[in-house]
Amino acid sequence: SSSSAVAATAQSDICRVTVIGGGQMGSGIAQVAAMKKHQVTLVDVSQEALDRGKGYMSKSLKRVAKKKFPEDAKAQEQFVEEALSHVSLSTNALASVGKAELVVEAVVENLKAKQEIFSTVAQATPDNAILASNTSSLPIAKIAAPLTLPQRKRFIGLHFFNPVPQMKLVEVVRTDETEQKTVDDAIAFVKGIGKAPAVCKDTPGFIVNRLLLPYMMESIRLLERDVASARDIDTAMKLGAGYPMGPFELCDYVGLDTIKFIVDGWYKEGAGLKGNKLFESSKKLDELVEAGHLGVKSGKGFYDY
Numbered sequence: 001s002s003s004s005a006v007a008a009t010a011q012s013d014i015c016r017v018t019v020i021g022g023g024q025m026g027s028g029i030a031q032v033a034a035m036k037k038h039q040v041t042l043v044d045v046s047q048e049a050l051d052r053g054k055g056y057m058s059k060s061l062k063r064v065a066k067k068k069f070p071e072d073a074k075a076q077e078q079f080v081e082e083a084l085s086h087v088s089l090s091t092n093a094l095a096s097v098g099k100a101e102l103v104v105e106a107v108v109e110n111l112k113a114k115q116e117i118f119s120t121v122a123q124a125t126p127d128n129a130i131l132a133s134n135t136s137s138l139p140i141a142k143i144a145a146p147l148t149l150p151q152r153k154r155f156i157g158l159h160f161f162n163p164v165p166q167m168k169l170v171e172v173v174r175t176d177e178t179e180q181k182t183v184d185d186a187i188a189f190v191k192g193i194g195k196a197p198a199v200c201k202d203t204p205g206f207i208v209n210r211l212l213l214p215y216m217m218e219s220i221r222l223l224e225r226d227v228a229s230a231r232d233i234d235t236a237m238k239l240g241a242g243y244p245m246g247p248f249e250l251c252d253y254v255g256l257d258t259i260k261f262i263v264d265g266w267y268k269e270g271a272g273l274k275g276n277k278l279f280e281s282s283k284k285l286d287e288l289v290e291a292g293h294l295g296v297k298s299g300k301g302f303y304d305y
């Protein structure tokens with residue numbers, strides 16, 4: 001019937017997913033794929049890093065389970081176990097991509113590191129597999145540059161948001177070389193894991209960060225000009241604009257080092273952004289990062305934790 005044909009096209013053909021990088025983002029991506037019964041391999045350089053990634057997944061899965069099965073400890077436990085049973089851990093990237101239909105890279109924001117990973121694993125990845133980066137600030141085309149043309153046609157950005165299990169959006173970022181089938185398959189995968197895709201060209205910040213970073217930097221400058229306290233600016237944006245977090249809560253949540261790294265990169269060499277004052281770092285941000293006050297993860301940022 002026509003309705004089953006529609007269902008068949010909406011369904012993702014991707015089942016085997018390899019996620020490279022077991023940090024907050026990578027383990028979140030592995031988790032959401034596993035919750036939809038994909039066969040996931042999570043790769044990192046050490047067993048210690050993998051154990052940490054598994055810890056992130058367990059903790060977040062317990063949170064999801066509590067909501068799904070309130071007052072039923074047994075069902076909660078089963079849900080967590082079931083999801084984790086779809087994830088295998090590996091320190092061998094090459095051995096983990098041989099049967100992958102999708103490889104998602106979520107390692108540190110370092111162009112060389114990402115290029116090296118893809119140059120290595122692309123040799124062992126099946127010819128029809130999608131290669132994807134979760135970069136938030138580096139050009140997708142640059143990450144793919146060392147690859148062959150057929151590999152670059154299958155290369156795409158899949159940009160998830162923190163916390164991955166909760167945030168519904170995934171930016172699907174196409175380069176000039178990404179083929180339409182890759183875009184279509186990526187969209188189907190994103191929908192299949194219960195997320196909403198937003199397709200975007202390969203430009204600095206894509207959609208969300210292109211708008212979010214100027215907002216964050218303008219908030220910091222507002223504070224520097226002593227217009228209001230961080231607390232009052234946060235209250236204003238939460239209650240006056242309906243944002244779930246105020247800009248300083250969000251900066252601390254994302255990490256001040258991350259924010260500085262992103263704006264510095266774009267200010268110095270972002271395509272179309274170079275020298276744009278919206279992306280100039282500020283004294284306050286520089287000082288906090290210099291002092292190691294990076295936000296929630298270091299116990300102190302604009303606020304104390």
Ligand code: 3HC
Pocket residue numbers: 060061063064067135136160161162163164165166167209212244245250254258
């Ligand atoms: N795993 C699973 N579920 C989680 C979770 C996690 N790690 N973190 C939060 N949740 C769920 C909670 O269980 C809860 O679910 P419910 O509403 O269905 O009961 C829901 O999220 C809300 O959590 P809380 O009640 O504990 O707390 P808040 O209401 O304050 O929400 C928040 C927390 C979801 C983080 C919310 O404050 C928010 O949306 N903040 C903005 C986050 C944001 O903007 N992220 C994008 C950052 S930019 C980025 O990532 C791009 C990068 O490239 C820089």
